[in-house]
Amino acid sequence: MKKIDSLMKLPYRIEIIPDMEEGGYVIHCPELPGCLSSGESVEEAYENIMEAKKEWFESAIEEGITIPEPDSLQQYSGQFKLRIPKSLHRALAMHAKQEGISMNQYCLYLLSKQEGIEIK
Numbered sequence: 001m002k003k004i005d006s007l008m009k010l011p012y013r014i015e016i017i018p019d020m021e022e023g024g025y026v027i028h029c030p031e032l033p034g035c036l037s038s039g040e041s042v043e044e045a046y047e048n049i050m051e052a053k054k055e056w057f058e059s060a061i062e063e064g065i066t067i068p069e070p071d072s073l074q075q076y077s078g079q080f081k082l083r084i085p086k087s088l089h090r091a092l093a094m095h096a097k098q099e100g101i102s103m104n105q106y107c108l109y110l111l112s113k114q115e116g117i118e119i120k
């Protein structure tokens with residue numbers, strides 16, 4: 001039981017998605033395959049995922065399944081290199097200059113405004 005308590009304290013990511021068809025919310029832990037639940041409210045969904053997470057850990061321990069470590073932002077540098085055509089590079093640089101910001105800031109703006117990308 002002590003091991004489960006320790007696992008429950010680890011910072012596993014939780015994603016909450018509104019269910020547009022049925023109503024309520026679907027909630028899951030992406031790092032724990034198959035660990036998902038739902039609820040009529042965000043609060044109920046959260047309570048349910050915490051119970052599902054506990055049961056997921058119990059089953060994994062019972063079955064001898066390796067429990068993955070929580071994903072950490074520390075493993076990401078915040079940088080990546082991207083090769084793009086010279087014409088696109090020029091267009092991005094020109095748009096950034098028109099906005100009065102760096103090309104990096106402009107590209108970050110373009111990436112973050114796309115649906116489904118959320119910067120935290």
